[in-house]
Amino acid sequence: MTSRLTTIAGIVALLIATGTFASGREMSVEVGSGDIRSQPSGFSSVVASVKYGDRLTVVEEKGGWTKVTTADQKTTGWIATSSLTKKRIVLAAAGKDAGTGASSGEVALAGKGFTEEVEKQYKAKHANIDFSMIDKMVKSKISNSELLTFLKDGGLKIPEGGAK
Amino acid sequence: MKRLIPAIAATALVLAAGCKLLDTASQVATTGLVAAGAITPSQAEGINKTASATGKLFDRLTPENEYWIGRSVGASILQTYKPYNNEAANHYLNVLGQVMALASDRPETFGGYHFLVLDTDEINAFAAPGGLIFVSRGLIKCCKDEDSLAGVLAHEVAHVQLMHGLKSIKTSRFKDAAFTVGIEAGKNLGGEQLAQFTTVFEGTLNDITSTLVDSGYSRSLEFDADAAAVTTMNRVGYNPAGLREMLKQMEALWKPGKGFGKTHPTPADRIKAIDSKLKGTGEVAKPAGRQARFQKAMAGV
Numbered sequence: 001m002t003s004r005l006t007t008i009a010g011i012v013a014l015l016i017a018t019g020t021f022a023s024g025r026e027m028s029v030e031v032g033s034g035d036i037r038s039q040p041s042g043f044s045s046v047v048a049s050v051k052y053g054d055r056l057t058v059v060e061e062k063g064g065w066t067k068v069t070t071a072d073q074k075t076t077g078w079i080a081t082s083s084l085t086k087k088r089i090v091l092a093a094a095g096k097d098a099g100t101g102a103s104s105g106e107v108a109l110a111g112k113g114f115t116e117e118v119e120k121q122y123k124a125k126h127a128n129i130d131f132s133m134i135d136k137m138v139k140s141k142i143s144n145s146e147l148l149t150f151l152k153d154g155g156l157k158i159p160e161g162g163a164k
Numbered sequence: 165m166k167r168l169i170p171a172i173a174a175t176a177l178v179l180a181a182g183c184k185l186l187d188t189a190s191q192v193a194t195t196g197l198v199a200a201g202a203i204t205p206s207q208a209e210g211i212n213k214t215a216s217a218t219g220k221l222f223d224r225l226t227p228e229n230e231y232w233i234g235r236s237v238g239a240s241i242l243q244t245y246k247p248y249n250n251e252a253a254n255h256y257l258n259v260l261g262q263v264m265a266l267a268s269d270r271p272e273t274f275g276g277y278h279f280l281v282l283d284t285d286e287i288n289a290f291a292a293p294g295g296l297i298f299v300s301r302g303l304i305k306c307c308k309d310e311d312s313l314a315g316v317l318a319h320e321v322a323h324v325q326l327m328h329g330l331k332s333i334k335t336s337r338f339k340d341a342a343f344t345v346g347i348e349a350g351k352n353l354g355g356e357q358l359a360q361f362t363t364v365f366e367g368t369l370n371d372i373t374s375t376l377v378d379s380g381y382s383r384s385l386e387f388d389a390d391a392a393a394v395t396t397m398n399r400v401g402y403n404p405a406g407l408r409e410m411l412k413q414m415e416a417l418w419k420p421g422k423g424f425g426k427t428h429p430t431p432a433d434r435i436k437a438i439d440s441k442l443k444g445t446g447e448v449a450k451p452a453g454r455q456a457r458f459q460k461a462m463a464g465v
Contacts, residue, residue, distance in 0.1 A: 030227050031272045044264030052228070052274075062271055082325075113347040114229040116366055121362040122236060122369075133247055134238050137278040137296060142262045150259050153278040154310065154454040156399035159267060 027066070027084040029054045030108075036077035040065030041159045044150065046144060048075040053110055055087035192293055201262025205236050218403075222430040224347055225330060227294070231274040233295030237329065239299055240373045241282075241290050248281035248301055248465070251462045256461030257281055257317070260310065261297060267399040268392070270325035273308050277321065281465065287414060288423040289316065290376045291323035293330050300421065301465045306395065306413040310458040319407070321463060322392035328385050332375035335369050380427030387429070387437040394441045405445040 008130050029050045036048040048070055050056065056068035059076065066084060068075045068091050087108040125129065224301070248254070261279040265271060277295035282288070287302040297320045323329065335401040336342055346353060346361030353361060377382065394404040411431040419425045428434070 006176070011255055030274070032231070032274045034227075034272050042172070042271040061337050080271045083272045108226055109348070110226075110228060111223075111228065112349060114232045116232065117348075117353075117358070118365050119232055119236060119364055121358055123364055125362065125366075129236075129239050129243060131235070131239050133242055133280070134235050134296065137238070138235070140258060140278055142259050146259060147263055147266070148205070151400065152262060154457070155262075155401075155451040156454075157399070159399050 025058055026055050027058055027086055028089045028108075029056065029083060029086040030089065034079055034083045035071070036068065036075060036079050038077055039160060040067070040078040042080070043144070043148060044078070044160075045131075047077040050079070053091065055088070055134045056084070070162070099116050142150075165452055167177070175426075176388075184441065192441045204286060220433045227274040230327075230330060231294040232367075233372070234275070234292040234296050234329070236369050237290075237292040237364075237372050237376070238296040238298070240369060241292065241376070244377070245282040245288075245298065245300070248283040250281065250464055252306075253281050253462050253465055254279070256457070257299065257313075258316060261317045261321070263400060264314055264396055265295070265321050267319070268325050268396045270322045272322075273453065279317070286407075286423040287417060287419070291320040291374065292328070292376075293324065295321075295324050297321070297324070300423070303414075304462060304465045306410050306417065307410060307462075308413065309406060309450050310454050311397070312330070312410035312413075313406075313458065314397055314400075314402040315404065315407030315410055318393035318396040319400075321396065322389040323381075323385075326385070327377070327391065328381055328389070329372050331385075332381065333371045337364060337368055337371065340367075376427070378426065381434070386434065390434055390438045391441065394438060395461055404443055404446045405442050406448045407438065408435055408442055411450055420422045435448075438440055 004130065009048055030054055032052050034050045035046045036050060037044040038047050038055075050070065055071050056079070057071075059067040059069060061067070061081060063080045064081050066081045067076065067078050068084075089108050089110050091110045123129065148158065150156075189194055222387060223264070255373045261277060265277040267376075273295040275294055277297065279297045279299065281304065282298050282300040284300045285302045285305075287306060288300040289303050290298045292298075299316060299320070303316060304313065342357070342360035343364045345357055346364060349357070380386075390407065393407060395402045397406065411434050413422070415431040419432060429437075
């Protein structure tokens, strides 16, 4: 009996340690904008774009990529596992009390902590620091087709998926 | 198996005990804040919940926080180093950098990866948290081909992927009461709290920037970034020996106490650390198209 209890306790501990219990079937996007792709590879075609806080249903995971279905059930594809979190991301309403909105293990509050608001304060204190080049940098975007042409012209490999 | 299960259970207990220590620290901080009337008991509860739910302290920073930290770290670097005003060179760096980022274990970040050439002969590069990456003309000059430059960029992407910048934030920042309050609030912070939290932000930036510019990461983090770079290069078909070629060029131009000479292990030590991963890689081939575009984009550098 004791041995069986120990085994059960051990299994429970193992499941908690590996996060099996915590990993629900849904995950949230934790990048500003993310791409769902046709294959588990950063160079495969983009089938849908998702944004910060979007909930996705997990189908399977493979080598750093997670196969997901969008909330409207219309699209299934692969997104980098590093772009996802188990937490639910909620937007902080202006003036909302931090006590009711504060993050917990399951919930992350968007727009909390170091954010644009803090950058504004920092800029006000340090008027000499120029952010114009940073603003220019973050706006730049290289298209998927340009990347594919670059790989092809350079005689490089296009990873087919399961990169890890 | 029977022996293994109690061992796992014991490990879980140890982990839980570790979290408990953080709990205690957080509770002490929040209790004081409630007593001082700085936060409400419900805010304190929320904060304590978070502390108990997270393991490592820096995990309390979200990718969104990482993005806003990285912007200011980047702006601070550009106070010292001027951007290299060459559209072709910067565009090429961004295309190649994006390739390396997409092939890495962290293909996307909150604000994406963006690259910029710095107008200095000093051998240097900086990866600000979240993916703003700066590479000096001096470092690009150590690259004789695209494979070598791909190695440089993959190394910098690895610092972002492995969150080395965030890891250089001093633990004391997270213990600051103003951090504890501010990290959970943001928009709803009042004037005084926001001012205090901004001071914590400045300290955080200083920890990261001084590590990037002056003290450098530990040798092991640099070797980890090189190892990750080799993996990333292999995925898209760059010869990882390009990294070794670049390090050999760097060795000839090495200036102790300046740029990488101040912050990085010597090229010889880095070559030694990755050598086992480069067995059988042979010479770096220079396919005509690849070499032509590299030389064209980097002609003025």
